[in-house]
Amino acid sequence: xxKIIKLSMVAIATCSALYxxxxxxxxxxxxxxxxxxxxxxxxxxxxxPVEQGESGxxxxxxxxxxxxxxxxxxxxxxxxxxxxxxxxxxxYELVNVKYKDAHDANPESTGKLTTNGYAGNMxxxxxxxxxxxxxxxxxxxxxWSYWDQAHPAEFTPAKNLTHVFYSFIGMCDYGAERPAGTLxxxxxxxxxxxxxxxxxxxxxxxxxxxxxxxxNGDVSWDESAGKNSPAKQQGDFNVTKFDPQAxxxxxxxxxEMKKAxxxxxxMVSVGGWTLSSPFSGMAETPASRAIFVKSVVQFLxxxxxxxxxxxxxxxxxxxxxxxxxxxxxLSGMYKEKEAYTHVVHELRVAMDSExxxxxxxxxxxxxxxxxxxxxxxxxxxxxxxxxxNIMSYDMYGAFSRNPGHQTAVHAKPLIGAYFAEGADxxxxxxxxxxxxxxxxxxITGAExxxxxxxxxxxxxxxxxxxxxxxxxxxxxxxxxxxxxxxxRVPAKLDKLFWHGIADGKSVSREGLGSHGTFxxxxxxxxxxxxxxxxxxxxxxxxxxxxxxxxxxxKSNDAHTVGAHVETLDSQRSVIAKGELMKKYNLGGLFxxxxxxxxxxxxxxxxxxxxxxxxxxxxxxFSEHYNGEVNTAVVEKDAKGQAxxxxxxxxxxxxxxFDGQAYCLEKEEGQAELPIxxxxxxxxxxxxxxxxxxxxxxxxGLSQHAVSYHxxxxxxxxxxxxxxLGDDPAQTGQSLQGKAVYAQxxxxxxxxxxxxxxxxxxxxxxxxxxxxxxxxxxKMTFIPATASIIGSRVITQGHKxxxxxxxxxxxxxxxxxxxxxRGAKESLYIKKNKTPDxxxxxxxLPVGEYDVEVFIQNESGRDSVLAQKLEHLTIVKEAVKxxxxxxPDTKYPAYKEGTQYKGGNIVxxxxxxxxxxxxxxxxxxxxxxxAGFYAPGTGIAWAEAWKLFxx
Numbered sequence: 001x002x003k004i005i006k007l008s009m010v011a012i013a014t015c016s017a018l019y020x021x022x023x024x025x026x027x028x029x030x031x032x033x034x035x036x037x038x039x040x041x042x043x044x045x046x047x048x049p050v051e052q053g054e055s056g057x058x059x060x061x062x063x064x065x066x067x068x069x070x071x072x073x074x075x076x077x078x079x080x081x082x083x084x085x086x087x088x089x090x091x092y093e094l095v096n097v098k099y100k101d102a103h104d105a106n107p108e109s110t111g112k113l114t115t116n117g118y119a120g121n122m123x124x125x126x127x128x129x130x131x132x133x134x135x136x137x138x139x140x141x142x143x144w145s146y147w148d149q150a151h152p153a154e155f156t157p158a159k160n161l162t163h164v165f166y167s168f169i170g171m172c173d174y175g176a177e178r179p180a181g182t183l184x185x186x187x188x189x190x191x192x193x194x195x196x197x198x199x200x201x202x203x204x205x206x207x208x209x210x211x212x213x214x215x216n217g218d219v220s221w222d223e224s225a226g227k228n229s230p231a232k233q234q235g236d237f238n239v240t241k242f243d244p245q246a247x248x249x250x251x252x253x254x255x256e257m258k259k260a261x262x263x264x265x266x267m268v269s270v271g272g273w274t275l276s277s278p279f280s281g282m283a284e285t286p287a288s289r290a291i292f293v294k295s296v297v298q299f300l301x302x303x304x305x306x307x308x309x310x311x312x313x314x315x316x317x318x319x320x321x322x323x324x325x326x327x328x329x330l331s332g333m334y335k336e337k338e339a340y341t342h343v344v345h346e347l348r349v350a351m352d353s354e355x356x357x358x359x360x361x362x363x364x365x366x367x368x369x370x371x372x373x374x375x376x377x378x379x380x381x382x383x384x385x386x387x388x389n390i391m392s393y394d395m396y397g398a399f400s401r402n403p404g405h406q407t408a409v410h411a412k413p414l415i416g417a418y419f420a421e422g423a424d425x426x427x428x429x430x431x432x433x434x435x436x437x438x439x440x441x442x443i444t445g446a447e448x449x450x451x452x453x454x455x456x457x458x459x460x461x462x463x464x465x466x467x468x469x470x471x472x473x474x475x476x477x478x479x480x481x482x483x484x485x486x487x488r489v490p491a492k493l494d495k496l497f498w499h500g501i502a503d504g505k506s507v508s509r510e511g512l513g514s515h516g517t518f519x520x521x522x523x524x525x526x527x528x529x530x531x532x533x534x535x536x537x538x539x540x541x542x543x544x545x546x547x548x549x550x551x552x553x554k555s556n557d558a559h560t561v562g563a564h565v566e567t568l569d570s571q572r573s574v575i576a577k578g579e580l581m582k583k584y585n586l587g588g589l590f591x592x593x594x595x596x597x598x599x600x601x602x603x604x605x606x607x608x609x610x611x612x613x614x615x616x617x618x619x620x621f622s623e624h625y626n627g628e629v630n631t632a633v634v635e636k637d638a639k640g641q642a643x644x645x646x647x648x649x650x651x652x653x654x655x656x657f658d659g660q661a662y663c664l665e666k667e668e669g670q671a672e673l674p675i676x677x678x679x680x681x682x683x684x685x686x687x688x689x690x691x692x693x694x695x696x697x698x699x700g701l702s703q704h705a706v707s708y709h710x711x712x713x714x715x716x717x718x719x720x721x722x723x724l725g726d727d728p729a730q731t732g733q734s735l736q737g738k739a740v741y742a743q744x745x746x747x748x749x750x751x752x753x754x755x756x757x758x759x760x761x762x763x764x765x766x767x768x769x770x771x772x773x774x775x776x777x778k779m780t781f782i783p784a785t786a787s788i789i790g791s792r793v794i795t796q797g798h799k800x801x802x803x804x805x806x807x808x809x810x811x812x813x814x815x816x817x818x819x820x821r822g823a824k825e826s827l828y829i830k831k832n833k834t835p836d837x838x839x840x841x842x843x844l845p846v847g848e849y850d851v852e853v854f855i856q857n858e859s860g861r862d863s864v865l866a867q868k869l870e871h872l873t874i875v876k877e878a879v880k881x882x883x884x885x886x887p888d889t890k891y892p893a894y895k896e897g898t899q900y901k902g903g904n905i906v907x908x909x910x911x912x913x914x915x916x917x918x919x920x921x922x923x924x925x926x927x928x929x930a931g932f933y934a935p936g937t938g939i940a941w942a943e944a945w946k947l948f949x950x
Contacts, residue, residue, distance in 0.1 A: 128611045153166075173187060330430065392454035412631065618659030632645065709764040
């Protein structure tokens, strides 16, 4: 998340940049393009920064809206206040206030709060009907907005939401009652790292580990002195509220929201940017996780109107704010990946056990960075999470000199950040381990950023976690901007800020950032709207990236131009995110945050999921831009990466969105067809045991579908389809049902399929209007193969070293059997867990033997008989006279790399003679290098040679 509790990492992500989606029902009035300019990689981001200038004071802009905040109670009642600590919530009241100016620290009270926004009618909010849509419309409500922002939770447009997220509660982590084996306590130093020293003291006091600070200094919160003290001592990893005053009023507001709108899901988010430091220690051991899980369950019992928990660990594997020089993830990313799975699963089990299965929801906020997403095994928690919020924002900002769109739908094909110093190096976690994605590939900074986008994050999860349902992914909109006080570009690249460099005294929010509303480099959408969008001033749109930005000229010289830049979501880009949601069948949209939006972002989120307004009409809008940019790739390198692009600037133009046309197109056209998803192609390696082995075909639950129909449309082997739970005798070539079994019939000779075979299945999905959609999935059957590698001639008493190779997946055991050639009974049987077999031949008499290996997979049903060794011979070691031990010069010494042919005889290094096998040494193996087939000594020499006797 953001604000004081959150600041994003330097932008890192994967996945190819995909170009902008066309928005249905959007119409444009545009002038002829002003021109096109081509930019190469050498021109993008190569300017040297001017290390001067800084952000300046924050604006504290609140706009033309009601303001209210917590103040000391105006009426002091001795009987009520006796014994109360000055910071007890009972000493405060929520009042409307009026500010003299932007920096007024003591606004005038205008009476107790009389207005609430639950009805969705404050500022630009328009009431919507959200109850008929299955898509999530969520909003995070930050606890601290009661103070400077004068925007209490009572202003939340609850009517327009399916989910509201209280942000944030924290964890105690100060060494009290700490389980053995956990990492050292963090003391919530993320707050300290962000400069919020008072906040760090507050949460320490809330955990009962120290004095709770007042405005005038530290004063002990004496439990015996009064009532309403939250400061009971708590052990590490117990959850706790943060701000004693704001949380008291905010939870009351959440309960009132729920009463006003019973269908609203009230979620409580744990962690956030500056309160995430205890997560690593908490997840470390079963005992520490148990404390956390138990405290969460107790928290939900204490607040029965809360519908679920949202985990906001920023971030699994490290990377959050900390004063520890070694970082946070002291166990490393890979151990934390496993620990995160345990935390999620244990929470799910405990919540279901206490409240009933599915009664409480479990969600998480996750990074948009693929390097961070690689630290979460989404497939492993697919059944535990109700949904996951992708924080598809904060991708770029004033934490870096290299600017870019902070919340774009698609990545730019070419920007300066891709060539920043160090971008070519592999990314590492906090303990120096190289980060790999879910497919085991290392990630450089440049590779990661070439796709850092909303769509890139969605792909990073779905491509690497094929079992995770797309419907459980929710993408984020930003109702705030991230900006720089001056970004310079070469003069010919005017307005194309992503090719520029940010000026400033230091690489920090104060050094590089714009003035901001309440924080340098971060400006509320409300302020951007009032000062730029509504005035038709310096507002632009990147059509390829689907992202809005402010370009406000500030400086220029003979070679460069500079501007104040803000990058943000606009109403148009929120619709583009809605298109992305439809494309991937995602679960909905959410936004950060309630206090920064003037209502327009949330209105558009509802429009994007086709919620109608409360009056029954669709939502429409128009948005004016001073210019529009589009990007085309001109040249690529050998890796397919853009090395030259053409940027076209046109405009001004007006974007118009017709909600009725957009939604009726969706409801009546192709987009409203049921979605047929037969799944991914299957490669199945089979064994001798064909009967009884099945593959599940599952069409999943498709929106608008009322029936599913599976059919075999092609197969090179006899196949059967069965419903779940069918009697085995009741089979057919086509069946109803979203999930069926496909089984290979068992009428092959010796139950063996001699060659690779395929079957293609068709899934047809029908909606209530009879409209159909189809999809296909292919199943490939590969016969199981196995071979034994090792010497074929062994001197009696020596060790027989063999290994098995097979394409049988997930093998769990290898059973080796030795018998006399042609005999049915085994002389020796050995079962191993590994494919290697070592046997001392001392127990075997001289003679010829067969060796077989049976390989069993994890199902316990499929096994395969390996090839028999053709010439396994146990020979007696002869005692030779001295003259017989000399090499026979008639047969030349074996020379590695010589291209021997079948029948060639050589003298090995052991003095024995070897003949290259008559089939040309298995296609020339006799002459292979590296000693693998060296006669008598190579690990697999008997595959190519045989012992030669006169």
